[in-house]
Amino acid sequence: MYLEGQIISGEFDQETQVFSLKKVKNFYTETSLKENQVGHLYNYLKLHEGDTDGQIVTLYDQMLVRLSSEEVKVLIGELERIQSMY
Template sequence: MLLTGNIISGEFDELMNEFSLQKVKHFTTESTIKEKQLKNINDYLKKHRNDIDGQIITLYDQMPIRLSQEEINLLISDLEKVQLMYRQ
């Protein structure tokens, strides 16, 4: 199942119960996210959603991407959509 969110896009594999992240903002990437990893990212962002300076995430542990407060909230919304796809 394809997901095109405001900040991320990718494909959810129902058989493997995992999300393949393909794009963050306008950067192409390829990363598989398990449910627990997604929950940890989402929880962290929710705790820091009001940080005035935003947050910096990295792709491939080497390419920093700055997220503004607004982008953090959009990413949280995207992650919550993905979270609903995982089977319990």
């Protein structure tokens, strides 16, 4: 099942139970996320959802991607959609 969100895009493989992340904002990536990884990211963002400065996520432990507080809320919704796939 393919997810084309405003913040992230990727494909969920039901057989392996892995979400393959293809894009974050305008940056292309190849990252596999297991259920617990999606859950940890979701829980962290929910905990900091009210931060007015937004959040920064890293790709490949090198590239910083800034998310505004509104983008964090959108990403939380997209992660909820992914979690429902597991």
